Amino acid sequence: MYKAIIIEDEYHAAKLLESMLNDIEPLVQVLDKCVDLPSGVRSIRMHKPDVVFLDIELPVYSGIQLLEFFDPKEIDFQIIFTTAFNEYALKAFEMCAIDYLMKPLQEHKLRGALEKLSSVTPHTAKELLPALKHNLLNGTQKKMVLPVASGFEIVNVEDICFFKAEGSYTHISVKDGTHHLVSKNLKHFEQLLEGTKNFLRVHRSVMVNVLFIKKIVRNVGHTILLNDKTELPVAEERVRDLLAILQEL
Numbered sequence: 001m002y003k004a005i006i007i008e009d010e011y012h013a014a015k016l017l018e019s020m021l022n023d024i025e026p027l028v029q030v031l032d033k034c035v036d037l038p039s040g041v042r043s044i045r046m047h048k049p050d051v052v053f054l055d056i057e058l059p060v061y062s063g064i065q066l067l068e069f070f071d072p073k074e075i076d077f078q079i080i081f082t083t084a085f086n087e088y089a090l091k092a093f094e095m096c097a098i099d100y101l102m103k104p105l106q107e108h109k110l111r112g113a114l115e116k117l118s119s120v121t122p123h124t125a126k127e128l129l130p131a132l133k134h135n136l137l138n139g140t141q142k143k144m145v146l147p148v149a150s151g152f153e154i155v156n157v158e159d160i161c162f163f164k165a166e167g168s169y170t171h172i173s174v175k176d177g178t179h180h181l182v183s184k185n186l187k188h189f190e191q192l193l194e195g196t197k198n199f200l201r202v203h204r205s206v207m208v209n210v211l212f213i214k215k216i217v218r219n220v221g222h223t224i225l226l227n228d229k230t231e232l233p234v235a236e237e238r239v240r241d242l243l244a245i246l247q248e249l
Contacts, residue, residue, distance in 0.1 A: 002050045002117060006033045007040035009058050017053060017105060024107060025114050037061035041069040049077050051117060056083040064133045080113050092135040094192055096128050097145040127152050146172060146180050153180055161212045161226060163189050165205040202234045202242055210245050
């Protein structure tokens with residue numbers, strides 16, 4: 001049995017979510033529905049829920065300010081955001097590996113979010129929300145959360161040197177010399193960074209931050225040499241795109 005609280009200022013949206021939860025998963029018990037963050041905080045402290053369905057756009061306080069009302073040791077619940085944000089803002093959630101439900105709610109998406117509850121820990125919220133808040137409030141995707149074997153690594157996007165495909169995994173190199181192997185394919189990161197300045201897919205297995213390129217080497221084919229002396233392949237059809245970006249820097 002999961003104890004749940006809904007924090008949503010739209011009455012009909014809250015009732016719809018409660019009804020969908022009753023239909024999809026009888027083991028989820030909605031203990032309270034709150035219209036703003038302060039009443040939601042009081043309800044969380046009173047009911048000790050397992051999961052909080054949290055709207056981002058609330059009166060006075062935004063949903064992403066929730067953690068400001070709690071000490072870290074009090075965060076023993078999961079958060080599933082509900083939002084009508086635009087596509088750019090949704091990318092902030094994806095960059096931070098945080099679950100969200102788009103309005104209007106869809107049954108299969110809600111079912112998928114519920115299925116994940118048993119596989120994540122309450123620590124996830126307090127680890128990842130600061131990165132989400134940073135990205136949403138600054139209007140740029142500056143933080144990326146990497147799900148790694150030991151938990152999560154939060155890195156500055158501008159510090160990532162390159163992504164390299166390793167089967168269904170991706171090897172990520174950061175300028176401080178750290179390396180991470182993430183169970184997401186390269187296409188996932190290409191989509192996340194679509195439209196982000198300085199990142200280019202230069203090969204079927206490589207996406208690079210062009211700011212870290214020291215030079216382009218031409219032998220039989222083309223390769224790039226990074227500042228840390230890493231050498232990476234470049235597909236012939238991407239050489240022109242790469243040169244164009246470098247000339248704009």
